[in-house]
Amino acid sequence: MTVVGLGCAKVEDIIDQIVVGDGSDEARFLCTTSHAGEPFEGVLNMGKGMGV
Template identity: 55%
Template sequence: MPLSTKIVLHSPVGDPARLEAFVERCLADGVRLIAVVGEGAPAVEDLIDEIIVGDGTDRSRFILTTSHAGMSVADVLDLVSRWDIGGAADVEQVQL
């Protein structure tokens, strides 16, 4: 089953080795937003951005990313659920 188009990723990432495969799956499944919440969220967001951009030659690789280190999970879920990315979009929480 494909991932939702909006993801809330919990940080810290328990298994950093899984992050790259997760981001590639997000790209393949058409995820449009990854919001990282929790301790170290900005660093995880930066890693995700690096994975997405790669060498910069493939302009089709794009996902909007945000980080929310100082917010509660409930507040981030509320924010992401209200984020208009066009069309209906459920929010999925992910822990790696």
Template identity: 55%
Template sequence: MPLARKIVLHSPLSDEALLTGFVEQCLAEGVSLLAIVGAGANDLEERVDWIVVGDGSDPKRFLCTTSHPDEPLDDVLNLAKAWEADPGDNVEQVFL
């Protein structure tokens, strides 16, 4: 099943080994927003950004990321729902 265009990823991860494949899937399926919520969200966002950028040779690799370590889940879900790029689209919560 394809991913939604707006995703809230919960941190911390249960299985770190799934992160790279998940980010690559987000890129391949045109996810526009990856909002990361929970403890360690800032560090996880940085890791995701490095996966997206890779060696920097492909300018087409882009994914907007945000981190929300201390914000309530409802606030982050509302942010994702209101995301301008895809107003009204579904927001998917992901636990890795």
């Protein structure tokens, strides 16, 4: 999950806490990234390059 824009690092942390929690359940995994100050189109193109 990619988050873009102001406050995106905080949003990424909240998503990690909700989905992964304390990490004790290995079945609960989600790859997250935040991209503050990066243009949306650039982040979108990065995702497209990863098959998103």
